[in-house]
Amino acid sequence: MKNQELKINKSQIQEEFHNLLNYISEKDYNAYLVGGAVRDLVLGDTPNDFDFVVDKNIDQFTQSIAKYLKCKRIKFSNHGLSTYRLVNMEKNIFIDVTEFENQKDGLINDLSKRDFTINSMAIKITKDKDFLNTIIDPFNGISDLKNKILRYTDRNKVLDDPLRLLRLVRLSSKLDLQIDPKTLNYFKKQSYLINEVSKERVRDELIEIFTLKKTYESVLLLKDTNLLTFVFPFIADTLGVEQYGFHDKDVFNHQVAALYYVEKLIDDEVFGKLDKNSYSHDKNIIPYIKLATFFHDIGKPKTKKNTDDKISFISHEEVGSNIASEYLTGMKFSLKSTNYINKLIKNHLRLGHLISLSTEPSDKSLRKLQRDCGEFLLELVYLDFADFLSTSIYNSENYIDHFNKLSKIYFRIKNISTDLEQKYANVIDGHQIMEIFGLNEGPEVGRVLNAIENELINSGNMTKAKALKLAENLLKK
Numbered sequence: 001m002k003n004q005e006l007k008i009n010k011s012q013i014q015e016e017f018h019n020l021l022n023y024i025s026e027k028d029y030n031a032y033l034v035g036g037a038v039r040d041l042v043l044g045d046t047p048n049d050f051d052f053v054v055d056k057n058i059d060q061f062t063q064s065i066a067k068y069l070k071c072k073r074i075k076f077s078n079h080g081l082s083t084y085r086l087v088n089m090e091k092n093i094f095i096d097v098t099e100f101e102n103q104k105d106g107l108i109n110d111l112s113k114r115d116f117t118i119n120s121m122a123i124k125i126t127k128d129k130d131f132l133n134t135i136i137d138p139f140n141g142i143s144d145l146k147n148k149i150l151r152y153t154d155r156n157k158v159l160d161d162p163l164r165l166l167r168l169v170r171l172s173s174k175l176d177l178q179i180d181p182k183t184l185n186y187f188k189k190q191s192y193l194i195n196e197v198s199k200e201r202v203r204d205e206l207i208e209i210f211t212l213k214k215t216y217e218s219v220l221l222l223k224d225t226n227l228l229t230f231v232f233p234f235i236a237d238t239l240g241v242e243q244y245g246f247h248d249k250d251v252f253n254h255q256v257a258a259l260y261y262v263e264k265l266i267d268d269e270v271f272g273k274l275d276k277n278s279y280s281h282d283k284n285i286i287p288y289i290k291l292a293t294f295f296h297d298i299g300k301p302k303t304k305k306n307t308d309d310k311i312s313f314i315s316h317e318e319v320g321s322n323i324a325s326e327y328l329t330g331m332k333f334s335l336k337s338t339n340y341i342n343k344l345i346k347n348h349l350r351l352g353h354l355i356s357l358s359t360e361p362s363d364k365s366l367r368k369l370q371r372d373c374g375e376f377l378l379e380l381v382y383l384d385f386a387d388f389l390s391t392s393i394y395n396s397e398n399y400i401d402h403f404n405k406l407s408k409i410y411f412r413i414k415n416i417s418t419d420l421e422q423k424y425a426n427v428i429d430g431h432q433i434m435e436i437f438g439l440n441e442g443p444e445v446g447r448v449l450n451a452i453e454n455e456l457i458n459s460g461n462m463t464k465a466k467a468l469k470l471a472e473n474l475l476k477k
Contacts, residue, residue: 004142008041008132016069016091017050021132023068024125030055032107032122032136039118042135042145043175051096053110053122058099062086069093108138112154115164116171116183117141120153151180162193165227166205173209173218184225191226202231203331210287210294216260219294234323235294237301244311248392251300255293257390262293262382271381271410288337289379292344293386295324299345321346340376344383347373351384355405363416364458366409370417371453381410436468437475448474 010018024031031054037047054061062084066073071086071093086095100106111120122136135142139153150172152158159165168187172179194202209218222228229236238251247254266274266289276284299320300313321342328338350369354361373380385406389396430445439445448471 002138004135031125034122038121055100117144150177152183163197165194169221194230200332207287210290258386259294261389262386292341296348
């Protein structure tokens with residue numbers, strides 16, 4: 001068995017997992033740390049995922065660890081092998097444990113079935129205090145990491161799980177690795193196999209990809225590996241769709257450029273800091289903003305019309321929103337993230353329209369925008385500016401005027417929003433409506449409050465007397 005000695009910095013490992021390794025080392029199990037954790041240790045990174053393989057007694061091993069970590073133990077089949085997943089949601093612990101197949105060279109056989117050489121290394125957990133420094137590396141993963149090469153471990157086994165087609169893109173982007181030509185060509189030819197993977201697993205891998213930096217490069221790699229057509233069929237429709245006029249790119253390349261700009265603008269906090277806290281699927285909001293940006297013009301191929309030597313895409317935002325909704329629902333995205341992406345697509349032209357007016361937009365128009373888009377207004381601002389910058393080289397070099405107008409509108413809306421909240425709060429609330437008109441909690445109360453809010457948006461002012469009169473007339477109908 002091929003071993004390499006490396007000096008692993010134990011401080012890379014989080015305390016809880018370091019204690020776990022020490023706990024296992026004190027037992028008599030023949031256990032190995034495998035996969036991404038070993039790769040991260042070799043790279044000098046902090047591992048987040050810990051997977052183990054054992055040669056026997058997997059039931060006792062997993063019971064022992066589950067008790068130690070206070071984890072729930074779940075048994076499932078992983079490519080024909082019995083695997084346990086240990087889960088502690090509160091501590092965000094997810095550990096997979098697999099038992100060797102009953103044959104000689106069980107460890108090497110297990111490592112040969114892993115996706116890429118950089119993930120096909122292992123560390124035997126022993127009572128030696130320096131056991132982490134001995135890397136079992138039968139497929140030269142350390143050399144490939146050093147040379148920044150992503151290479152399949154075994155061509156005949158690598159696509160036993162076709163999700164690895166997408167994992168190739170994610171790992172290449174995440175670790176900044178060049179894909180081995182033989183691996184790239186083989187994956188391109190087999191790209192259709194991604195259709196065999198469940199929608200949920202594809203969705204989760206895509207979210208991971210759109211969480212990474214330089215997502216636009218990942219999208220281009222999806223195209224180069226022929227995966228784009230299968231994972232985003234409607235995006236493939238935008239390839240070669242020319243726009244002319246103010247645009248110097250086809251629809252596809254315009255959206256890729258917008259993806260580049262939106263990431264950069266958000267990272268630089270050009271319009272302020274976004275709340276990136278947990279959003280959906282235990283990820284932050286960023287992948288969903290990026291997906292909306294990448295999808296924002298997907299309605300253009302279906303709405304393209306040539307009239308009087310001009311090209312138009314009337315209502316492409318509505319059509320695009322519908323396409324996105326159907327796709328996201330089919331891919332099992334949460335209702336929350338689906339609605340969020342749809343709203344950004346559907347409203348992505350509204351700020352640009354206000355900026356293009358020959359006069360300052362009215363307070364009323366800004367109040368309506370706040371009503372419809374207030375919960376994602378900052379994201380809409382970032383999407384609008386990314387859309388503008390990606391339209392043409394001219395725009396990306398002459399952006400000051402657009403930036404100033406956009407900033408002015410954004411801060412006007414923020415001020416209007418604060419004013420509206422104060423006025424609305426001081427007018428009347430649902431409890432008062434129920435008490436005055438003898439209503440029970442229900443849709444009637446909501447209908448009255450919506451009408452009062454809409455009148456406040458239209459007029460910019462509202463008194464309690466006026467609100468009560470409006471409610472009275474509405475309830476008579």
